Amino acid sequence: MIVTAVLLGSGCAAGADRTVGADGVPATLRIGLIPNISPDVQRAKYQPFAEHLQQRLGVRVELFVAADYAGVVAALVGKRIDVAYLGGLTYVQAERQVALTPLVTELDKETGTAQYLSAIVVRADSPHRDLRRDIVTAGKSFAFGDVSSTSGSLYPRLMLVEAGARCSPRRVSDCPPLRQVTFTGGHDATAQAVLSGRVDAGGLELRILHRLERDGTVAAGALRVIEQRSVQGYPWVMRTDLGTGAQRTLTDAFTAITDPNLLDLMRAKRYVAAAASDYDEIRRKATELGLAEPASR
Structure with missing residues (x-):
């Protein structure tokens, strides 16, 4: 089983395979995670998810955890990652710099909603x-x-x-x-x-x-x-340039997760498809409060 976990900023794993399959999913799928908890804990937490994707898609999976939220956005813009787990605000900020397509969000275990x-x-x-x-x-x-x-x-x-x-x-x-x-x-x-x-x-x-x-x-x-x-729940997004085939394949990989232990680790009852319009309120509030662009302190 090949699942690589490295800190963003150390660069992509040496020799990472950028071959793309017929469905548009790269042979080495690079996934970025916002550090909403300490980066080491976040990286370890998502190892079972990386293994799920690898087994389902038949690709190598690399997990990247940045030191801060902006680091994940920079990785998307620089095409150093393909898929990312973002908060709604981070997604709104990122889409101003790179074309992104929301894939899914989780039904929250506590609220029972998205x-x-x-x-x-x-x-x-x-x-x-x-x-x-x-x-x-x-x-x-x-x-x-x-x-x-x-x-x-x-x-x-x-x-x-x-x-x-x-x-x-x-x-x-x-x-x-x-x-x-x-x-x-x-x-x-x-x-x-x-x-x-x-x-x-x-x-x-x-x-x-x-x-x-x-x-x-x-x-x-x-x-x-x-x-x-x-x-509105955290979106999993992909770079739009991966194409609609990758969008369908990756969305299906999320919605197919039924393992209760894996869903529990990911704070989800299950996954549902997400759309850009789901984040319209966040776009509006972020603009009103000056957070649509990363702000100075």
Whole structure:
């Protein structure tokens, strides 16, 4: 079994076969993953998925995990990867630079739909109950994850703006009357920042928090949700130049997954086809909040 896992930035595996089959799928299929948790954990988590694709498609599979979300976008633009797992915001940012075709998204195990939840959390023992009164108006400190994260940046920013924050569409760290805004780089790091008291509140993906609780990384009930919003599920996308044959083959490979252990690892009940129009709200909100292009801090 040949499944290669390397960090993006070290380049493609030496001698990777770029032969393309009749269906348009490369003989060496290179898959990029956004690091919504630490890169090493993310890479290890998706090894069973890489093995599934290899067995079903009869191709070599390489997994690439970048140091940050922008690294996956750069790899797509540079044609160093063929398929990528992106958050909705990262997809919207990436499609401005390279032609992409959504393949599938997961039906979320927690919501039972193609949407999941973005949440703003505080320590359970804090007095903060109301986002507007206790966080925004009171000028507290706040942590986002990666600046290009949908549920760790875009939707928490949307909730803050709805609660009265005047977040700048040009400088993402300016969000008065919040006294301080930081970017932790990931949902797990945001949870720890709130838990440790380094910030008063933070935005993250709720199902990742639940997994951290199951893993014992965060004590169950140590963080409390004070606001949440539904978000369209992460799209798996491919470079459009792979063609419609590859689109059909790859979509079928996802929707054929029935192994409950593999689906559990990938946080999915099952996979369903995705369309570009599914992400229209994210495009609109990202444009309004200045996040459609990677922003300066």
